[in-house]
Amino acid sequence: MSVIVITGGSRGIGASTAELCAERGMGVILTYKNNADSADAVVRRIHASGGKAVALKLDVAEVSGFSRFREAVQQALQATWGVATLGGLVNNAGHGLFNPLESVTEAQFDGLLNVHLKGPFFLTQALLPLMEEGASIVNLTSATTRVATAGVAPYAAFKGGLDVLTRYMAKEFGPRRIRANAVSPGAIRTELGGGLNDEFEALLASQTALGRVGEPQDVARVIAMLLSEEGRWINAQTIEVSGGYII
Numbered sequence: 075m076s077v078i079v080i081t082g083g084s085r086g087i088g089a090s091t092a093e094l095c096a097e098r099g100m101g102v103i104l105t106y107k108n109n110a111d112s113a114d115a116v117v118r119r120i121h122a123s124g125g126k127a128v129a130l131k132l133d134v135a136e137v138s139g140f141s142r143f144r145e146a147v148q149q150a151l152q153a154t155w156g157v158a159t160l161g162g163l164v165n166n167a168g169h170g171l172f173n174p175l176e177s178v179t180e181a182q183f184d185g186l187l188n189v190h191l192k193g194p195f196f197l198t199q200a201l202l203p204l205m206e207e208g209a210s211i212v213n214l215t216s217a218t219t220r221v222a223t224a225g226v227a228p229y230a231a232f233k234g235g236l237d238v239l240t241r242y243m244a245k246e247f248g249p250r251r252i253r254a255n256a257v258s259p260g261a262i263r264t265e266l267g268g269g270l271n272d273e274f275e276a277l278l279a280s281q282t283a284l285g286r287v288g289e290p291q292d293v294a295r296v297i298a299m300l301l302s303e304e305g306r307w308i309n310a311q312t313i314e315v316s317g318g319y320i321i
Contacts, residue, residue: 075126077101077155078301079147079201081134082167084113086264087214090290091164091297092116096125098298101155103147105132105167128154134167134193135185140200147204159206162301165194165236166214172225183228190232195239208251210301213240215312217260221320233258237312244310253309255300260316262288283318292317 078095082088083104092104093116102120106113106129113129120127128150132143151157168189171182194213205211215237218230236256243254261278263270270278270287279286293315299305300313 076161078162079103080164081105087290087293088166089116090294094294094298096120102127135188137196144200160204162210164212175227186228191235211254213256215256215258217316241310256312258314259293260319
């Protein structure tokens, strides 16, 4: 069985991805920062559907904790699945910030940098020794790297950096046949940035060719495909999953 790690797997896109991947026969190690109850609820739903999952605590902004996390992953792999390697990594965990550029503080800037670029860089580095030949890495970026939206400059800048990093991962990990791709969601109904009110959702839907905002499952389906054999010849790409947002 292929086992994958999904950061930020307790809610939103991460939770939907965890459940869908489990339905497709993958083992799932999902991480959470603070909300253990939500993470445990995802694990219970996966178990109730016949899958296997483990929830581990992780702050992706704290690089110093990554070696301990790798040890926890190794223990979970052996204890739950009887294997020693990972088949995939989804760098999904993150948070939003809606502030005009001129009012962003250094602490806010650094917080976004650590979660959206530095964290995925060094977490991938830490888990790379556990990844099997032919594994798949999926980085979550954002349609805000293509469409400039006032108030999200640092977030978009670091997601753009993750787009670039994805291509370098694909290049450098190619000799081990490890693929790296990015999935770039548009407007999705999640809790990121405080979620959507009716007025904001209507605005986003009006700017989307398919006339609605996306659901977490819309993005999860693409991530699951990239982790599976269906995506085995897709590499170094950024796939926007937005229903045609501002085209």
